[in-house]
Amino acid sequence: MGAAITPVFTNEDGKLGTLGVSRPLLEGYVRQRVLALPNVRAIEQCDALGLVPSESRSRVWGVRILRRAGGSAEEVLEADLVVDASGRGSRALKWLEEIGYAPPEEERITVSLSGVTRLYRRRPEHLNDAKAVLIALSPALKRGAVMVAQEGERWTITLIGFAGDSPPSDEEGFLAYARSLAASEVYEVIKDAEPLSDFLPYRVRANQRRRYERLDRFPEGFLVFGDAICSFNPIYGQGMSVAAIEALDLQQELRQGTEGLWRRFFRRAARSIDNPWQIVASGDLRFPEAEGRRTRAIRFVNAYMERLHVAARYDPVVARSFGEVANLLVSPQSLMRPGIVWRVLRGNLFNSRPTRAST
Ligand SMILES: Cc1cc2nc3c(=O)[nH]c(=O)nc-3n(C[C@H](O)[C@H](O)[C@H](O)COP(=O)(O)OP(=O)(O)OC[C@H]3O[C@@H](n4cnc5c(N)ncnc54)[C@H](O)[C@@H]3O)c2cc1C
Incomplete structure (x- = not known):
């Protein structure tokens, strides 16, 4: 088995550790660990097609699969528990319908987000050895960036645009977009760093949460998981x-x-999802272009969060508190502590908001 992945950087008090690793390295490592378990077997190059219900349809006792090798025939894999962890594109709603179950309610916050990622060679002199930079989007400037150090002395840099603002996938446009952001760190690195990859664009249209915990009827022996519940x-x-x-x-x-x-799992998972969902709602619904349910409480939190982001630019205590919430270490309510509220007010009285630089 390969060497353990350790957090490569932490914040000043050591509480917030971040893995500065690429997705293939992280997933490869997790996969190795899982497949090393004696009772785990992976069937590769194989698609799940649907559920196999009991005669009464009250439970699921297997899944229909098809191997991708040419000439394969459909097979049934029997299981005590079938878990759909097939991600955002999960077909659980269709599978449930096929065996006579109604779909769960769905909540959506549409965002229309575009991102373009590119890898660059990381040099020791970059940003005094900083390991990560986050330039947050704001309703005034719907552009941002995430830059994180990863293995092999690389930066992974993603430029982001919201509601129609979209980063270009060409040399000149990418650089100009980086230059137009509210802070200059990403541009300072990109302008003369060696690119190590092509431009990798992606789009996300909505946050999506399926409320399985509110269903009255669901087959035993089946669960839905991860992005398939909430992405x-x-x-x-x-x-x-x-x-x-x-x-x-x-x-x-x-x-x-x-x-x-x-019933027990979906209820418990819903409680685990509540905080991150609230973080997303309070972040994305700050933008007038985002569509979703804006209760009075959400409007209040959004107005506060917008000011918190301004204060976080200059006040490391506010930035760290937000980081702890964003990393799911503490609940979003901790940002309403009097000490933080005071810092947010002070940060907004003495600092101005970002303005768009011309591209
Ligand atoms: C650009 C981007 C950046 C992200 N960055 C972060 C980050 O920094 N931190 C973070 O925590 N999250 C991040 N995420 C979110 C993260 O990727 C997902 O939340 C996470 O991967 C969800 O895991 P999952 O197992 O539910 O689904 P997935 O990771 O989507 O895995 C689903 C798997 O099921 C397989 N599958 C689908 N249908 C079938 C089928 N019918 N039969 C068999 N197999 C099937 C797919 O091939 C896939 O391998 C990011 C997402 C994106 C798009």
């Missing part, structure tokens, strides 16, 4: 953490046996 705007970097927390939720619930597991 977030990726700029908040929460999806993998939430999936990991749900794994712990499932472990806890399995200790009570499998009777009524779906």
